[in-house]
Amino acid sequence: MDIQDEYRSLLEQENRELPESQDTYFSKVKNSKLYLATFVSVLGPLSFGFVLGYSSPAIPDLTTIDDPHLRLNDDQASWFGSIVTLGAMVGGLLAGWMVERIGRKLSLMFSSLPFVFGFTIIIAARSVWMLYLGRALTGFASGIASLVVPLYISEMAHERVRGTLGSCVQLMVVLGIMGVYLAGLFLDWRWLAICSSIPPTLLLVCMCFMPETPRFLLSRGKQREAEEVLRYLRGPDAPVEYECDRIKEAFDEECSSFQMSDLKEAHVYKPLAIGILLMIFQQMSGINTIMFYAENIFEQAHFKESDLASLIVGVIQVVFTAVAALIMDKAGRKILLIISGVAMAISTTAMGVYFYLVSTPEGGVHTDMSWLALASVAVFIAGFALGWGPVPWLIMSEIFPVKVRGVGSSLCVLTNWSLAFIVTKTFQDMMKSLTRAGTFWLFACMCILNVIFTMVFVPETKGKTLEQIEQTFRESSDQ
Structure with missing residues (x-):
């Protein structure tokens, strides 16, 4: 196509986009599929928000519950709230390795599993230690999601909407917190845990139909797949070869893996x-x-x-x-x-x-x-x-x-x-x-x-x- 040749020529001559080429390119971009992929991915931060907010309405129930095996004292209640952060530290460390080995998409899908398992253990809890384990697992999942989702969105979005879409991560976290506070007005701690397991379940199912990021695919030498993903994200009329070449050039300049040096x-x-x-x-x-x-x-x-x-x-x-x-x-x-x-x-x-x-x-x-x-x-x-x-x-x-x-x-x-x-x-x-x-x-x-x-x-x-x-x-x- 002539317009693609024009873009490639501009790229070779200037090594960066000219304002005119950007305007021409973005006039052909359709963002609907990008918004869809973003919406699915931010079910992770929504789940994360439910985890953070869960302890506030649940602790009053668990400190007054009749079952002595589940009743929390003040110190146990403090650990029930804060053990999430310890799980998240481990999750964040693992996520850095995962995104480079198995990709952004699979890492995000994996994060939904400890979310669901953690809330399941809380629902079935028969002791305080089961409550701790459930909270630690949901914290572990939160640590993974807090790393993977911003990365997934930033590598899919183009520069004109990346800020808005990236901010949706924090927006969904606070929506999750407010949602669990609101649900806590009507539900006890077990039903609240059941409710909190819904977003990560949807995340696992819906991410099956979402693409991997084009930048990760290009880092693995899969240019054809990367162009297909960009065409899905930018619409059928966008000359995505232009954007793909621009990204690939950056990878060619820095093709080595990370070393401590x-x-x-x-x-x-x-x-x-x-x-x-x-x-x-x-x-x-x-x-x-x-x-x-x-x-x-x-x-x-x-x-x-x-x-x-x-x-x-x-x-x-x-x-x-x-x-x-x-x-x-x-x-x-x-x-x-x-x-x-x-x-x-x-x-x-x-x-x-x-x-x-x-x-x-x-x-x-x-x-x-x-x-x-x-x-x-x-x-x-x-x-x-x-x-x-x-x-x-x-x-x-x-x-x-x-x-x-x-x-x-x-x-x-x-x-x-x-x-x-x-x-x-x-x-x-x-x-x-x-x-x-x-x-x-x-x-x-x-x-x-x-x-x-x-x-x-x-x-x-x-x-x-x-x-x-x-x-x-x-x-x-x-x-």
Whole structure:
């Protein structure tokens, strides 16, 4: 075809797309099948959200249940909630190996099995250890899904919708959390586990009909299959040979597999450092502790129904994560991180002020200042959902070179889940040693560092192909 020859000629002459060729190409692209594949894949994060939210409505049931073999004390309830993060660490490590060996599609299908098995063990539990095992398995599956799904979407999507589709990962997580909170108003812990097993079951069935990513197929030398997948994802009229050649050229430049010696190369260690630090800053912003303390704050502000408090938190998360998804490819990743970090710094500072005033001996401050606590929680959750919730996962899936994509993503997921466990487990100790006000002021300092780090080190990836992002790091390394 003439238009394909034109594109190939442009590619050979410029080694990158000209704006005119991009507009011509995308005018022929149809995204319906891409949206379908994305929708199926984000059943993984939806399952992940159900796992994260399950402990909140289930623990009150399990701490008051008549069966002494299943009744949880305070320490057991704490482990029931947090053992998920330990399972996710192992899952994240394994997922980095899996995506390179068996591919993105099969890895995602595999993740659905421990989801289903874990909830099945919880449903059939006859002892506390069965509850622990079920939670650990669902955490293991969550660790795999949290790595594979962003990678799967980023390698399928083109640069004009990659931000929006990548943000759907976090959107489905918070939808899952809100969904399990809502279901928990009507269902006991066993029926809630049955309900939570539905999304991963659908994931396993539906992924059978979805394609492998074209980039993984090209990395295995399967160009014909990659072109067929691109034609499925971009529509029958799109000249996909143009995009396939562009991706293949990047693989030809970097055909070797990852070696430890590659960490000496700046275009490898720079994105790896950025990805890991993004995950550290995300967890050190205090999101898990804010979520942990939110119900207490709502109760202190005369919201006696803790279920209602959880639902309000869930709604705020969903709304602002959806806003982030809608504007991600227009506003850009970097500006959303900055706005998000500023909002979180202000809200955690205000939270510290609230706790400082509450701790003073003067009477009446607790009631008078309850509005400050409520506003701070709302602003923090909205700010996190707008940027630091979805963007680190999106950038993680975009910035790594081909040969370190699995290893780099695995290290990022391991870092995220490790910090989540550490911060959650040490939160009460921090509150005692630093006081409640000091703890939230520490989080405010971390949020300020988030903003500085973003402004100085985080690259803008909006509107760039994965190959262009990789080339940007190579060029900066050569300077």
